[in-house]
Amino acid sequence: MSVFFAFLEVNEMLVTSVYQLVGQTPLLELPAPNESRIYAKLEMFNPGGSIKDRLGLALVRGALEAGVINRQTTIIEPTAGNTGIGLALAASKYQLRLILVVPAGFSQEKQVLMKALGAELVLSDPALGMQGALAKSRQLASQIANSYVFNQFENVANPKAYRLLAKEIKQDLGKLTPTAFVAGAGTGGTFAGTLQELRQVYPDIKGIVVQPAGSILSGGVAHQHKTEGIGVEIEPPFFKDLGIDGIATISDEAAFKQVRQAASKWGLLIGSSSGAALQASLELAAKLPARSKIVTIFPDSSERYLSKNIYNF
């Protein structure tokens, strides 16, 4: 986008580093049942391709500024992938050593991107889930001098990083008042941080957390699922005192069906957790009064899951 300022042409999109491109993602209006509307924050437009670029930069910048880590620190973190890519982006900005512990079996695309950005990868036992990856991270940290584990599952800097996302949503919505906020939870950081901030401006907004079938929050027996990035293994500490208005449990089949439909109907390439969020938003729209406004988040793109046959589920 160019504007003319006096005799100079100033290019508003000229940036001097990709790190400046984290955040300020678009909000897309989509149709829903009952003449309602869904407003989806398109987080795949971050430079690392997901919502977790925001967290990676916030964690590293915050810890450097607070003196918790220094330029010689080795960062170690358990991640399903997107936080790893976000952290790798941040580590490349500050030239820090980064070791990511990923349960084997998560998408190859994410692993390749983490390595491309300079991170070292350690695979953990998938049967032990993210808690196994956390235990492995702590074990590595005990062996490596001047190392630090952020632990996104308990670090309050995680939800805090999403306050800004909520402020962007508020700005994007302008005069519109949202009825509900629907979003997935892995660590719960995105959901808790965004909802808390949205409630400052919209006190009546309902917060609905999206979980895959097989999450401990969904009732029934916890089991593996194909929807990546969401599904809590322990009750997130960020949910304590938050006051959640509902849990939407979405099957892998329903999430992947929305992924395919979003591509064919709207030219929209979304990952499986976005598909789950879309399904939950559509289901909610069918239950809410006419002309409701549902805010949701699409955390990443389907390109990250092509090797997982996201379009041939």
Ligand code: PMP
């Ligand atoms: N969707 C995807 C694709 C993710 O990678 C994540 C992060 N694990 C989430 C949703 C959920 O984010 P959070 O950890 O903040 O709950």
